[in-house]
Amino acid sequence: MFENLSERLGGVFDRLTKQGALSEADVVAALREVRVALLEADVSLPVARDFIKRVQAKATGAAVTKSVTPGQQVVKIVHDELVATLTGDEDPGALKIDNPPVAILMVGLQGSGKTTTTAKLARRLKDREGKRVLMASLDTNRPAAMDQLAVLGVQVGVDTLPIVKGQTAPEIARRARTQAAMGGYDVVILDTAGRMHIDEVLMDEVQAVRDIATPRETLLVVDGLTGQDAVNVATEFDGKVGITGVVLTRMDGDGRGGAALSMRAVTGKPIRFVGVGEKSDALETFEASRVAGRILGMGDIVALVEKAQETLEIEQAERMMKRFQKGQFNMNDLKGQLEQMLKMGGMQGMMGMMPGMGKMSKAAEVAGFDDKMLRRQIALIQSMTKRERANPDLLQASRKKRIAAGAGLEVQELNRLLKMHRQMADMMKKLGKKGMLKQAMGAMMGKGADPAAMDPAALQAQMARMPGGMGGLGGGMPPMGLPGGLGGLGRKK
Missing domain, CATH: 3.40.50.300 (P-loop containing nucleotide triphosphate hydrolases)
Incomplete structure (x- = not known):
């Protein structure tokens, strides 16, 4: 939803925020592009015209153009106006069903x-x-x-x-x-x-x-x-x-x-x-506020947490958290994470809801980092014996050939999976020591802070520190690094 509009607006605002100082002419030129983007997204002309007029009135004042971060202030104004345009006077999901039938x-x-x-x-x-x-x-x-x-x-x-x-x-x-x-x-x-x-x-x-x-x-x-x-x-x-x-x-x-x-x-x-x-x-x-966030590429972390809560089995998640805190993370755990990611909408759906990740979803898809890749990785794990899943260190050359052949894949793809597992296991151990693991699990299971109160900016900063510079949320675990970048995990062309 809103992919084309989000992509067009993202390009406009990227230029604005990188520009530093802004003149009134810069803002007007950017908003002209925003208007075109809205019309191409099938927004009616009167609505697009009124929207731009309201934004321009707020964005061309000295308080914005002479501020420390003028580009970001313009983005905030557009976000707030989107919310105002989309918001009603009542809870959209609260149907009047209080007097049956x-x-x-x-x-x-x-x-x-x-x-x-x-x-x-x-x-x-x-x-x-x-x-x-x-x-x-x-x-x-x-x-x-x-x-x-x-x-x-x-x-x-x-x-x-x-x-x-x-x-x-x-x-x-x-x-x-x-x-x-x-x-x-x-x-x-x-x-x-x-x-x-x-x-x-x-x-x-x-x-x-x-x-x-x-x-x-x-x-x-x-x-x-x-x-x-x-x-x-x-x-x-x-x-x-x-x-x-x-x-x-x-x-x-x-x-x-x-x-x-x-x-x-x-x-x-x-x-x-x-x-x-x-x-x-x-x-x-x-x-409205979450849709506006998606349109502007800010993600929808609340929806992501809600999806995790809907699909998560609480007892299983608690058992997993105890294992992760002890630094125990085997192939069965990884398989559970991959399956959970598929349940929560797959990689593209999840990346679209994560702050700062929407722009990378297409690059991820081109690199082969998609749901097909997740299913191939699950197939590799299923091709292992119970003992191998519990102790991946057993996997030497002959075992790797057997496992890859059993999944109908190449050994090098298994090697990439094993590398990802090692990096994730190391990260789990570090997060467990810092207490971040318990906090993230609590939010996913509804035991921590209200998901709606989570700070996307803080989460984005946290993800930037992860291996590979990005993360995902699967199976009730905290942002998990995607080691080596997207290309390293995708299918080799």
């Missing part, structure tokens, strides 16, 4: 991803908030739409309203409300048929459904690839149905992401969630 109405264009988003939202409410959820498909136009929701319901462990052929959408809505009340459900999510915002007949139908269901939340599901037309869609739906929030889908595949900026600024409606993948748990709360 609560109805949530899902509306949107054809093909926007309403049905899959309905299932994702249902799973989120069930797993994270302990709600008993009923889903109902009101799509009588698309063949197999009801069957699709029923299949998704089985996958996410959420009940769906039984299908009765021949009923209209308002009749299904009325039956769903009755079933929710009688069945003791907390939430009923109504998945309406996709429609064009200029289709009067279908818009009348969704208005009738709204009047029957009296939803507390009406969420407009918009494909992030829609671009600037997303604003027109939101305006029309809000005027005719009355939306309470927006869900942007397919944001993992959209490098532009300008729809998010435009929709929030023009409609005044909060962006509640963003869909960032095909899996049923790939629905994230839209956090």
Whole structure:
């Protein structure tokens, strides 16, 4: 999400921060490039124009241009204005579901991803908030739409309203409300048929459904690839149905992401969630400050810690921490770390959330430092015997040939893995002595400071001191060095 915009802005701000003293003309020229970047990212022209006007008014004063770090102050102003543009007056993830059974109405264009988003939202409410959820498909136009929701319901462990052929959408809505009340459900999510915002007949139908269901939340599901037309869609739906929030889908595949900026600024409606993948748990709360940080390449360390907490098995992590503090770090431990990194979104996903690492993700990919490399390393470890995993010092030439052949790889790739293991083991021992290991593990397991209060700048400085000048967060461990640089770990071309 926002990769292209982030890359363009990153180039502009790199030049600004390296320039030292700035004149007002320098700031104006840089902001002209920022405006072009916003327009290329599908931000609507009025929003881009107003945004630049506000930033320029704050960034061209003497307090900025004559300060010690003018470039960094301009970046901060842009960050703050991004947050102001994206922020609503309420918590985006806090849906009004306090008086059961609560109805949530899902509306949107054809093909926007309403049905899959309905299932994702249902799973989120069930797993994270302990709600008993009923889903109902009101799509009588698309063949197999009801069957699709029923299949998704089985996958996410959420009940769906039984299908009765021949009923209209308002009749299904009325039956769903009755079933929710009688069945003791907390939430009923109504998945309406996709429609064009200029289709009067279908818009009348969704208005009738709204009047029957009296939803507390009406969420407009918009494909992030829609671009600037997303604003027109939101305006029309809000005027005719009355939306309470927006869900942007397919944001993992959209490098532009300008729809998010435009929709929030023009409609005044909060962006509640963003869909960032095909899996049923790939629905994230839209956090303005964190999104702004990602756009400007500042990373999202809070999201990274949250992902670690979600995927981490506490007892296993505590056992690992005790071993690491004693300087014990074998191949089984390394395999666990690599697998955890894959669970947390893979290398590219993790690097995008780490402060200062976003710009390096493409270089890492080109160098072969990607999820395929992690899987090859796991395959090498799996090719070892239990004894070899526990004591990598046993690995001499003949054993190395057998292990590499068993994984279908070259011995030199195994040698790189062994070098990485040795450097990580040494670092674990040092961190354990300094107490940093326990502190990082505590944060990952929710036992330390609040993740939202973590200081990205401090973390970035810490990572700079790691072997190779960078780090990663996997399996609940602190930033782990990536020894020898990216090229040394990647596939040799």
